């Protein structure tokens with residue numbers, strides 16, 4: 001950490017688009033104490049510490065898949081986070097952490113707190129995702145050589161989705177892509193059951209269609225150990241050619257596939 005950022009004072013200098021990690025670590029330390037980088041945080045505790053109340057609704061319609069941050073006047077806390085009680089727990093945890101990120105874009109000295117930037121900027125959304133990721137799973141916990149088995153274990157331990165761990169691992173710039181695959185039909189051919197792309201963590205410029213069929217390689221050859229690895233051809237969207245691939249099982253019955261360029265795999 002080359003400089004310290006205190007989350008309580010951050011809004012005064014926002015936006016500093018690179019401060020998400022320091023802010024997350026500053027909040028973690030405030031809630032959990034020092035030397036706790038490997039501990040699982042309850043984002044509801046972080047919310048309380050940051051003067052946000054959390055309300056869960058069992059709503060439908062427009063609110064169904066979104067969480068939101070509401071500035072308040074007449075309440076104990078200046079912010080309220082509203083989220084869907086029907087979302088899976090890891091998703092609720094990420095939603096709280098993401099909305100906490102948005103509080104950094106308000107002037108807290110006003111009542112209710114006032115927006116500092118216009119709503120809906122992509123940079124702010126990215127910032128909040130990075131903040132949430134580092135708050136829930138500090139990157140230091142992901143070893144350089146972490147493979148599929150360890151990523152799944154980290155997701156279980158830190159109570160985040162495997163997708164969140166995959167995006168965190170992508171920051172290492174070692175991987176070309178990390179994909180979640182599952183056995184299913186495509187939208188156009190529901191009966192054509194195959195191992196297909198469910199979700200992806202990829203850098204900008206990489207393009208993989210969801211539902212693309214994985215035709216051959218380690219993800220189809222998980223052995224007794226539940227692990228597969230090898231150099232194999234791939235043809236998924238813009239991911240074409242020979243790559244080093246590692247695959248392991250996902251808790252939901254799918255496969256986690258990690259793709260590495262050959263140069264770094266050999267070196």
Ligand SMILES: [Zn+2]
Pocket residue numbers: 098102125128
């Ligand atoms: Zn957001």
